[in-house]
Every structure is written in C-alpha cells, then in structure tokens.
Amino acid sequence: MIGRIAGLGLVVAGVLLTATIGAKADTVRLTTLEWPPYSGSLPDNGFSAIVVREAFKAMGHNVEIEVLPWQRAVHNAKEEPGVVGYFPEYPADLDGFSLSESIGESPLGLIVPAGASISDTTPAGLARLKLGVVSGYVNAKPVTEAITAGLKPEAVVDDATNIRKVAAGRIQAAEIDRYVFSYLMRNSADLQPLQGKVEFGPALESKTLHVAFNTKPEGRKWAAIFAEGLKKIDVGTLQKQHLSSAQ
Missing domain, CATH: 3.40.190.10 (Periplasmic binding protein-like II)
Structure with a gap:
C-alpha cells in the first residue's frame, strides 16, 4: 500500500485465514499485511478483509488470505502462482496490478x-x-x-x-x-x-482503499468477479458497522 502501508513492514509469520462459503465454491487467494483495524491477524481479519470476503461471498466463492510483511505481500501477489492480488492499497499507478473499486x-x-x-x-x-x-x-x-x-x-x-x-x-x-x-x-x-x-x-x-489484482489472466478473472460482488454489498454500511467503535 499503500506505498503508505508499505512502510509498516511488520515482520510476522504468514498466517492463512480462510473463509468457508461452500464445498463447491472456488477459492481465491490474496495477501495482506498487519495494518489493524483494516487487516491482519484479528478475530475477523480486519475491516478490509470483511469487505473482500463479503464481496466474494456474494458471488459464491471462498477467500484465502495470507498475512505477510508488506513487501512480501506485494511480491507474492505479483509472482506467486495462485495468488491473484493483495489489499488494502491506496489509489496509485502500479506496475503489474489493477485496482478494484473502493473497499472503504x-x-x-x-x-x-x-x-x-x-x-x-x-x-x-x-x-x-x-x-x-x-x-x-x-x-x-x-x-x-x-x-x-x-x-x-x-x-x-x-x-x-x-x-x-x-x-x-x-x-x-x-x-x-x-x-x-x-x-x-x-x-x-x-x-x-x-x-x-x-x-x-x-x-x-480521506483516501479510498482498494484490492490490487495482478494483471495475469487469473488476476483479471478474479478482478471481474470481485467487481460484480462489490455491487451486491454496501461498503459504506460495513465501514460504519465495523469501524465506528474505533474512532
């Protein structure tokens, strides 16, 4: 992120956090970092993870999220087979990635x-x-x-x-x-x-937050699915519900 978030660089072990939606659902793999209350090893994995999960759930898919130090999160999202993106990211022109609509x-x-x-x-x-x-x-x-x-x-x-x-x-x-x-x-x-x-x-x-999907075929596929899922949920309401107590 965030270029901004990039500076956090907190060294934590990768933690796989899986949202199970259904046995027949496909699973999308994303990376993130420790940036509470937006993302990380929290009970609900953070607000941004909730939005990501709900959008994919609306389309009938699972989400597997790996929590990593920031630079590894970005690198793996671009280079590791099967990983299609990372979040959260601020608006920016990113080499090898395209940004979703706002997730908060x-x-x-x-x-x-x-x-x-x-x-x-x-x-x-x-x-x-x-x-x-x-x-x-x-x-x-x-x-x-x-x-x-x-x-x-x-x-x-x-x-x-x-x-x-x-x-x-x-x-x-x-x-x-x-x-x-x-x-x-x-x-x-x-x-x-x-x-x-x-x-x-x-x-x-106030900066918008986004999922950065890589521009490989799988990344483009999941970016399109996510875009449709976002249309089915109310990000603003989710933000009020999950972040209002954090002010």
Missing part, C-alpha cells in the same frame, strides 16, 4: 500533543512544522505538497514510533490514519501510558 476509506490526519493545535494545514503551513511520517507510506496530498515546498519530514519505521515521538515533544505532529491511531492507543500495551498525551488533530485527506 482511510481518513488521514495529524496527531499532536494533547491540547496543541495546528490551524494552518496548507502545504506552506505544514512545511514549517517538525513533522513525522512513516518511511515508504503514501502521504496525504497536503503533506506531499509540503515536501515539494521544502518540508523535510522525519521518517520512522512505524506509526507507534511517531506516537511516542509526539508524546515526548520530539516532533510537533505526525501523519497517521485516524482508525489506526485509535486502534494502537487502545490495544498496544506499550502505548497505554501515553493515553491523554497525544490526540488526533486536523484531518488532511
């Missing part, structure tokens, strides 16, 4: 020290900040434009590191997805002591 939205914004405020989120305003990002992530448009305008962000390996840096006052703000921030603060034991010290500040951009 990712609200990007800034986290700041509790009580602090950032009123100027224009590229010029952001360029004046000591701002944290995650290496390899696709940034919100205002951050990308701020970098073009001269911002030299401090890049780290994951979102949790940026949360700690904001809490310690080492940076003024950091870019993060709203739901990811809420999930980490509620579920990461290492971040529990920082409750009340960091808060989600100004929103920057």
Whole structure:
C-alpha cells in the first residue's frame, strides 16, 4: 500500500485465514499485511478483509488470505502462482496490478500533543512544522505538497514510533490514519501510558482503499468477479458497522 502501508513492514509469520462459503465454491487467494483495524491477524481479519470476503461471498466463492510483511505481500501477489492480488492499497499507478473499486476509506490526519493545535494545514503551513511520517507510506496530498515546498519530514519505521515521538515533544505532529491511531492507543500495551498525551488533530485527506489484482489472466478473472460482488454489498454500511467503535 499503500506505498503508505508499505512502510509498516511488520515482520510476522504468514498466517492463512480462510473463509468457508461452500464445498463447491472456488477459492481465491490474496495477501495482506498487519495494518489493524483494516487487516491482519484479528478475530475477523480486519475491516478490509470483511469487505473482500463479503464481496466474494456474494458471488459464491471462498477467500484465502495470507498475512505477510508488506513487501512480501506485494511480491507474492505479483509472482506467486495462485495468488491473484493483495489489499488494502491506496489509489496509485502500479506496475503489474489493477485496482478494484473502493473497499472503504482511510481518513488521514495529524496527531499532536494533547491540547496543541495546528490551524494552518496548507502545504506552506505544514512545511514549517517538525513533522513525522512513516518511511515508504503514501502521504496525504497536503503533506506531499509540503515536501515539494521544502518540508523535510522525519521518517520512522512505524506509526507507534511517531506516537511516542509526539508524546515526548520530539516532533510537533505526525501523519497517521485516524482508525489506526485509535486502534494502537487502545490495544498496544506499550502505548497505554501515553493515553491523554497525544490526540488526533486536523484531518488532511480521506483516501479510498482498494484490492490490487495482478494483471495475469487469473488476476483479471478474479478482478471481474470481485467487481460484480462489490455491487451486491454496501461498503459504506460495513465501514460504519465495523469501524465506528474505533474512532
């Protein structure tokens, strides 16, 4: 992802997560990464996995999802026989992949020290900040434009590191997805002591999420099936049901 999500690169063992729909159904194989609450080794495999599963279920098919470090997830989706794609991915021109219609939205914004405020989120305003990002992530448009305008962000390996840096006052703000921030603060034991010290500040951009299907014949076949399945479900309602508690 996400180019953005790519930066997560969390090293986890591959975990096969299978949704059984029917003995006669075909099985589509996809990869994903640990990016809760959207995807990963969660009880329901994350919101994005729920949408993917429901869309294929609507077409009468099973889904097998392998959870991998990000770069392996993308590589396997492109090169491993039988694997036809990966998710979630932000809008991008990707070599060897085509994107599905939206499977949800990712609200990007800034986290700041509790009580602090950032009123100027224009590229010029952001360029004046000591701002944290995650290496390899696709940034919100205002951050990308701020970098073009001269911002030299401090890049780290994951979102949790940026949360700690904001809490310690080492940076003024950091870019993060709203739901990811809420999930980490509620579920990461290492971040529990920082409750009340960091808060989600100004929103920057809401990016759509997608499944990236490889452009091999099997990938194109399953992309077409998935497109029909998406028409049969209500992604917006699913997002409200599964992510509203994460805010």
